[in-house]
Amino acid sequence: MIRDALHIARKDLRIEWRTRVTAYQVIPFAVVIIVLFGFALGPDPQRLEPAAPGVFWLAVLLASVLGVQRSVAIELREGAIDGLRLAGFDPAGIFLGKLCALSGQLVILEVLLGVVTAIVFQVSLASFWLLIVATLVATLGIVAVGLLYGVLLASSRVRETLLPLLFFPVIAPVLIAGTKTWQAAIAKHASTGLGWLELLVAFGVVYCCIGIVSFGPLMEDA
Amino acid sequence: MGRAMAEAIKLRDAVAFSGSFPLLSGVNLAVEVGEIVLLNGANGAGKTSLLRALAGLVSITQGSISVLGYDLTQERRSVRREVGLLGHQSFLYEDLDATENLAFWLKAEDTRDDRIAEAFSRVGLTGRLLVTPVSKLSTGQRRRVTLALLYARNQRLWLLDEPHAGLDTSGRETVDSLILNASHSGTTVVFASHELDHARTVATRSVLMSGGAITADVKDQIEGGAANDS
Amino acid sequence: MHRFGQAHSRADQIQRSLGLSALVGMVATIWLGLFITPPDQFMGDLVRLIYIHPPLAWVAFIAYGMNFLASLAYLWPRTRDLRWDQLAGASAEVGVLFTGLTLVTGSIWGRPAWGTWWTWDPLLTTTALLFVLYLGYLALRRVPDDQELRARRSAIAALIAFIDVPIVYFAVLWWKSLHQAPTVLNPTTHKTYIHGSMAWTLLLGFVAFTLTYAWMVMIRYRLGAIETRALKTQISSALRDRQLEGSHE
Numbered sequence: 001m002i003r004d005a006l007h008i009a010r011k012d013l014r015i016e017w018r019t020r021v022t023a024y025q026v027i028p029f030a031v032v033i034i035v036l037f038g039f040a041l042g043p044d045p046q047r048l049e050p051a052a053p054g055v056f057w058l059a060v061l062l063a064s065v066l067g068v069q070r071s072v073a074i075e076l077r078e079g080a081i082d083g084l085r086l087a088g089f090d091p092a093g094i095f096l097g098k099l100c101a102l103s104g105q106l107v108i109l110e111v112l113l114g115v116v117t118a119i120v121f122q123v124s125l126a127s128f129w130l131l132i133v134a135t136l137v138a139t140l141g142i143v144a145v146g147l148l149y150g151v152l153l154a155s156s157r158v159r160e161t162l163l164p165l166l167f168f169p170v171i172a173p174v175l176i177a178g179t180k181t182w183q184a185a186i187a188k189h190a191s192t193g194l195g196w197l198e199l200l201v202a203f204g205v206v207y208c209c210i211g212i213v214s215f216g217p218l219m220e221d222a
Numbered sequence: 223m224g225r226a227m228a229e230a231i232k233l234r235d236a237v238a239f240s241g242s243f244p245l246l247s248g249v250n251l252a253v254e255v256g257e258i259v260l261l262n263g264a265n266g267a268g269k270t271s272l273l274r275a276l277a278g279l280v281s282i283t284q285g286s287i288s289v290l291g292y293d294l295t296q297e298r299r300s301v302r303r304e305v306g307l308l309g310h311q312s313f314l315y316e317d318l319d320a321t322e323n324l325a326f327w328l329k330a331e332d333t334r335d336d337r338i339a340e341a342f343s344r345v346g347l348t349g350r351l352l353v354t355p356v357s358k359l360s361t362g363q364r365r366r367v368t369l370a371l372l373y374a375r376n377q378r379l380w381l382l383d384e385p386h387a388g389l390d391t392s393g394r395e396t397v398d399s400l401i402l403n404a405s406h407s408g409t410t411v412v413f414a415s416h417e418l419d420h421a422r423t424v425a426t427r428s429v430l431m432s433g434g435a436i437t438a439d440v441k442d443q444i445e446g447g448a449a450n451d452s
Numbered sequence: 453m454h455r456f457g458q459a460h461s462r463a464d465q466i467q468r469s470l471g472l473s474a475l476v477g478m479v480a481t482i483w484l485g486l487f488i489t490p491p492d493q494f495m496g497d498l499v500r501l502i503y504i505h506p507p508l509a510w511v512a513f514i515a516y517g518m519n520f521l522a523s524l525a526y527l528w529p530r531t532r533d534l535r536w537d538q539l540a541g542a543s544a545e546v547g548v549l550f551t552g553l554t555l556v557t558g559s560i561w562g563r564p565a566w567g568t569w570w571t572w573d574p575l576l577t578t579t580a581l582l583f584v585l586y587l588g589y590l591a592l593r594r595v596p597d598d599q600e601l602r603a604r605r606s607a608i609a610a611l612i613a614f615i616d617v618p619i620v621y622f623a624v625l626w627w628k629s630l631h632q633a634p635t636v637l638n639p640t641t642h643k644t645y646i647h648g649s650m651a652w653t654l655l656l657g658f659v660a661f662t663l664t665y666a667w668m669v670m671i672r673y674r675l676g677a678i679e680t681r682a683l684k685t686q687i688s689s690a691l692r693d694r695q696l697e698g699s700h701e
Contacts, residue, residue: 015317015318074315078315078316079311082279083313083327085299086278152605157595165591166609169584169585169616170612173622176624196626218608221604240598242686244687247691433694433697
């Protein structure tokens, strides 16, 4: 399973390297979202600063949907997903591989986005370790749910519209917890963020497990 | 997992559905190891569905199906690794080049694996074509890449869905020679094709499909037959 | 099949008695709730919503619980049967309806106390998210596809959604509790002193709404069963047609 996962992850990252979709399309999209939120909430720093964590995570979630759609679409072109079934790749390995590859891409996006948010919304980030750990864990949970729904809908003609509708309600706790940990980090109250971090970990573990177990059956219907 | 058997394929009254549409409506077929079978029939007769069912991708809901010793009504997934399917879609990643694709699909450590170079030379792909993204290759060139993969994998059963389509003369000859050589080394080949004249020089047996079932079964290429004009 | 005005089968009888008892229960609840029980000290007549809102919420949660269990039953190989899928779908549809009503009654009930239509009360917020979650689930069920495929897909989607519910609840609870400003009338607890006739009416309310849920699910379920039967006939005739297609060559 692990070997297959590494193989798949390498393949996904290589495709990203070749096409630079995340780099040239998804990241700019997320940056635009942040800026637009800046416009929506007004130039008053008093209003912007408290909104920064929420806006950051919303931008990340919107970008994640794009990332997941792309990750799934790669397998559907030219029937590669059938090829994966035929070649005997362990489905759990496929899930983990794609999870790692997409999470890695999103983490890069989050670093850049964090900087942009800090600038646009004029906040200062401290308690870095809390920020980093929470963001990493949250990302894994987000991608796990995204991939689950992505492959669930792979054979559906309405995947593009249905994926966001299914994805966002489920991911709401991550939005709440992520925002709270960032707020705690900004306010330098790392301890209050720990409870939220636990929730993020629980979320991530639950949905990674679901993904590992059900990716196989889900692929059969794709 | 090698299972010794005389019959590579055995189907009896096999039925398969896609939703409420019957893809296969009761297929009876027995193919021995090493045979080269031509699957003939009009569009929509069920040729592609049969090939996919033999590869374990489509589930048989009635009847029995045994491929390479595996009972596909019980263990559909196990047979897949031993079967080489060449479908209408190329199963390739378009953003990667041919070499990277082969390295991935063969689960090779890296692209310098010997099998890859040998496979490409066997199908006549050289030079720049090997490092161009697949999206930029022509249909014929993509077909050669998938043939290279098929050759490199060297599985016991080949299921080819219109392998000659879109190829020029040299391409078709490559396909034929690949099929013949494979058969000599014990591979069983079932291929669907519209191109009867050419296909018949290769096949040892011709089978006609219609309405999701086999309607005619002829050994050693018999000429014509009104069935082909439908 | 069904002669108008005559209950033919056992299922019809069950459905009929469920419907009747639900109706009786509802009428009794409304009558008691509106006329017999006393108004509250603080809330006045608005307290009468207590006979509707909590039962609605309760039914919504049963509905989703049922959806979860039925989806599990479908996925479990030994109990795999399309009827579980029908049940899951029927339960979710009724559940979404009751969830919507829960939100509306909760909002109405809270307005005098809160001053606004919405204050992110943990339970109500979780309910709102449940509403959207299961709207998505229903949207997924509507995607036209092979029945078994649709059933599998929906069942897994139901699991993903249901497992999220406790996580959502705790997240919203903590989120809200950090901002608990002390108020005279604590908006997160609709606690009024319940006694005597109010208690019985409330219990009756729970029973009546549960019966209504059961009745609606049964109707929806049987409708789905008819659809499945029609599809099965369609499939066998399609098979025959296909076979004939072959012999006419």
